[in-house]
Amino acid sequence: MHPKKILLVEDNPDDVELTLRALRKSRIVNEVTVATDGEEALKILSEGQKNDSLPAVVLLDLKLPKVSGFDVLKQVRASERTKFLPVVILTSSKEESDLINGYSLGVNSYIRKPVDFIEFAEVAKNVGLYWLLLNEVPPM
Amino acid sequence: MKTKDQLLLENAEMVARLNEAEETLNAIRNGQVDAVVVKGAEGEHVYSLASAETPYRVIIEDMNGGTATLSPDGTILYCNRRFAEFFKEPTERVIGSTFRRYLSGEDGESLDSLFHRVMQYRSNESMAVKIISEGEALHLHLSVCPTSSSELGDICVTATNISDFKNRERELLELHRQSEARFEEIRSTRVATLNMMQDAVEARNDLELTNRKLLEQVAERKRAEDALALANAYNRSLIEVSLDPLVTISPDGKVTDVNAATETATGWSREELIGTDFSDYFTHPEKAREGYEQAFREGRVVDYPLEIVHKDGRITPVLYNASVYRDEAGKVRGVFAAARDITERRRVEAALKARAYQQAVVSELGQHALSGTSIQVLMDAAVALVARTLNVEYCKILQLQPDGKSLLLRTGVGWKPGYVGKATVPAGYKSQSGYTLSIHEPVIVNDLRTENRFHIAPLLVDHTVISGISVVIGEKDRPYGVLGADSTEKRTFTEDDSVFLQSVANVLAQAIERKRAEDEIRKLNTELEVRVKERTAQLEDANKELEAFSYSVSHDLRAPLRSIDGFSMALLEDYSPQLDSTAKDYLNRLRGASQAMATLIDDLLELSRVTRHEIRTEKIDLNKMAQEIVVSLMQTEPGRAVEIEISPNLDATGDPHLVRIAMHNLIGNAWKFTARKPDARIEIGMVLENGRRVYFIRDNGAGFNSKYADKLFVPFQRLHSPKEFPGTGIGLATAQRIIKRHGGRIWAEGEPEKGATFHFTLQKES
Incomplete structure (x- = not known):
């Protein structure tokens, strides 16, 4: 069994560093692939033919260069291969429109990044635990 | 007293006898008679003509009447015995004296002038005089005539004693009888007697007297008749000058008399009218007949309407008042009927009716105009109504063209095809309409053929218009045009017609003016709408920008x-051994500040969202909402002991999302500012003020100084230091904005260290 991977789609290097640190702090040692824009994220997801190569969860920021987070989500859901892929929106925004858009497009969870790192670390830990250990995925 | 006829008869007989007597005398003179027998007091004398001269003297001497000849100055040249006897003097004494001597002064003068007249005009005169002889008064009738030859004197006077006229009259009658017999005698014997002559002369004198009296009587009667005639003439003239046709009608319906007014009304002369059927002169003869029959039957008829037909066909409407008149015996002789010409009354009535109708038309048109009809429809209605009301073939509305040089036939009735909408007439004095505009007054044209105020435009010539009337539509400074009515018949338009037409024009002008104003308003509205759209678009853009910004x-x-x-x-965690306590404190301050700023950003975003949020009102249970908020607050600070009282019935109407934010801020404030109170208490309730629901959140916390009450709701304004109570200073500003967006009001009362109360309403204040 391949260890479950995490795909982090985040353009801000600080946020990337802080997210990785938070995951580390939470003793989540799974492989984390980082895509710094939407285009890259979609490229990573389309690579490889086996289900095994897909991450266990995608942590998706909304404001991204080139292809936005929503567009990434849309394409993920549109693809037969990735339509059941768990996607968690991890963003600074708690705008109502963003929430509605996200859930409309079939996001699995919507999490606002707290400014307080202690809280952020807690969030990262919970997300990791939930999506990597507790959540069951449908057979592909 | 003898009747006039009797007297006239007598008179005629006397004249006849006198004539016979004179014939006899002439016969004697001419020698046709052989002898005359004169009956005297001393018996009968027979005078033959052979000794004519002597016998004349004898005749005279034997005459019963006194006779004398006088010189022009009145000296008695000769008199007979009888004459002298009047004066009770011998003949010799009388002869040679003057007549005047025997007369009173007055009679003398009269006699002198009488003599004078006789001499001058050689006329026969007579007078009555009174003489006094030996104390006895004697009345004499003098018959004076000039003599045929002056041989015996110039004046001949015959005097008759008329002292006892009645006796004399009897005598006269007797004489008549006698002379009658004697005339028979004379006729049969063809011999005249001197006596007869003498009697005849006397008879003539008497006859003259009688005749005079008779004439006086006749004269008197004549005067009475004249007076009566005068009175009649007076009445007649009254009747004749009457303007009312007057007529008398016989029981069989014939006209018996008329006045001049009847002649005028019928066109027939009096002579033609009298004797004809009264009823023949009316439009409805049977009705006329009924009228006078009613008068005969009931004695009178009042205000009986009939129409007199004039000879030329003209009809005069009249009201008849008729009553019967009777003769002295009380028998009904006829009906006297007076007609009152009510043509003028009818004309006035018709004019009033016409005016009322015209006013009704104007009113109708005004109503039409108010109903918001289009100007074209209104104009079409106006020309049709005017043409019908004024009874003309043509009616038109001419619109002054923008260049001011011509008027366009905009709308009309009666005009030949191809004119309306196309034909124009020149402005100024080159057309009636132009002229009307120029003087800005109604123009009435009785006959275009003799018109010289302006030129006649082809439009009117083409339609053989003779008479017309035109008025201006609109105010002088900016007239719309002209309203005109035209007739091919010669017409005399009245002042009423002019007023009517102007009224119609005024209605049109008002409608046109209103339309202009409406168009202007519509134009402004359209412009405004465009601007609003532009602004809205700008606002939407700004909003989008704001959203993007947020x-x-x-x-x-x-x-x-x-x-x-x-x-x-990370520093604190990974490099803790290398950091002293100050460095750690600084890093903690960095963290605190960044977290405070994050809160600030969140609050600002919320304020911005509140402003942009579209309000959807519904029923809200504020009690439930407040409880939920309190529960959430308790969860954040489980250790706090706060007494919370929430009124049970706190229904409200508003946007639940926004009201929750406001309530959260207000209750959160109360929660926050009671943190240092051991007996913290928060009360949430509602009171009715003037029927309005005023909600309140009261606490016994830190409170505030009332003079800063206004500052509470200004963003970023804080009355406490962040050390005392944390906060961004945006919560109350957000609450106020929510309340205001609901149309409500929020205000606060407070006292330092005693607490604060926030009141708010959620309805617009009426």
């Missing part, structure tokens, strides 16, 4: 804060 803020402003906080935390 989005960026929520994303991008928070990211650096997270970095500050996160790396500060």
Whole structure:
């Protein structure tokens, strides 16, 4: 069994560093692939033919260069291969429109990044635990 | 007293006898008679003509009457015995004296002038005189005539004693009888007697007297008749000058008399009218007949309407008042009927009716105009109504063209095809309409053929218009045009017609003016709508920008804060041994500040969202909402002991999302500012003020100084230091904005260290 991977789609290097640190702090040692824009994220997801190569969860920021987070989500859901892929929106925004858009497009969870790192670390830990250990995925 | 006829008869007989007597005398003179027998007091004398001269003297001497000849100065040249006897003097004494001597002064003068007249005009005169002889008064009738030859004197006087006229009259009658017999005698014997002559002369004198009296009587009667005639003439003239046709009608319906007014009304002369059937002169003869029959039957008829037909066909409407008149015996002789010409009354009535109708038309048109009909429809209605009301073939509305040089036939009735909408007439004095505009007054044309105030435009010539009337539509400074009515018959338009037409024009002018104003308003409205749309678009753009800005803020402003906080935390965790307590304190301050700023950003975003949020009102249970908020607050600070009282019935109407934010801010404030109170108490309730629901949140916390009450709701304004009570100073501003967006009002009361009360309403104040 391949260890479950995490795909982090985040353009801000600080946020990337802080997210990785938070995951580390939470003793989540799974492989984390980082895509710094939407285009890259979609490229990573389309690579490889086996289900095994897909991450266990995608942590998706909304404001991204080139292809936005929503567009990434849309394409993920549109693809037969990735339509059941768990996607968690991890963003600074708690705008109502963003929430509605996200859930409309079939996001699995919507999490606002707290400014307080202690809280952020807690969030990262919970997300990791939930999506990597507790959540069951449908057979592909 | 003898009747006039008797007297006239007598008179005629006497004249006849006198004539016979004179014939006899002439016969004697001419020698046709052989002898005359004169009956005297001393018996009968027979005079033959052979000794004519002597016998004349004898005749005279034997005459019963006195006779004398006088010189022009009145000296008695000769008199007979009888004459002298009047004066009771011998003949010799009388002869040679003057007549005047025997007369009173007055009679003398009269006699002198009488003599004078006789001499001058050689006329026969007579007078009555009174003489006094030996104390006895004697009345004499003098018959004076000039003599045929002056041989015996110039004046001949015959005097008759008329002292006892009645006796004399009897004598006269007797004489008549005698002379009658004697005339028979004379006729049969063809012999005249001197006596007879003498009697005849006397008879003539008497006859003259009688005749005179008779004439006086006749004269008197004549005067009475004249007076009567005068009175009749007076009455007649009254009747004749009457303007009312007057007529008398016999029981069989014939006209018996008429006055001049009847002649005028019928066109027939009096002579033609009298004797004809009264009823023949009316439009409805049977009705006329009924009228006078009613008068005969009932004695009178009042205000009986009939129409007199004039010879030329003209009809005069009249009201008849008739009553019967009777003769002295009380028998009904006829009906006297007076007609009152009510043509003028009818004309006035018709004019009033016409005016009322015209006013009704104007009113109808005004109503039409008010109903918001289009100007074209209104104009079409107006020309049709005017043509019908004024009874003309043509009616038109001419619109002054923008260049002011001509008027266009905009709308009309009666005009030949191809004219309306196309034909124009020149402005100024080159057309009636132009002229009307120029003088800005109604123009009435009785006959275009003799018109010289302006030229006649082809439009009117083409339609053989003779008479017309035109008025201006609109005010002088900016007239719309002209309203005109035209007739091919010669017409005399009245002042009423002119007023009517002007009224119609005024209605049109008002409608046109209103239309202009409406168009202007519509234009302004359209412009305004365009501007509103532009502004709305601008606002929408601004809103979008704001949304984009807020989005960026929520994303991008928070990211650096997270970095500050996160790396500060990383330093504290990873490099703790190398950091002294001051460095750690600084890093903690960095973290605190970044977290405070994150809160600030969130609050600002909320304020911005509140402003942009579309309000959807519904029923809200504020009691439930408040409880939920309190529960959430208790969860954040489980250790706090606060007494909370929430009124049970707190129904409200508003946007639940926004009202929850406001309530959260207000209750949160109360929660926050009672933190230092051991007996913290928060009361949430509602009171009715003037029927309005006023909600309140009361606490016994830190309170505030009332003079700063206004500052409470200004963003970022804080009355406490962050050390005392944390906060961004945006919560109350957000609450106020929510309340205001609901149309409500929020205000606060407070006292330092005693507490604060926030009141708000959620309805617009009426």
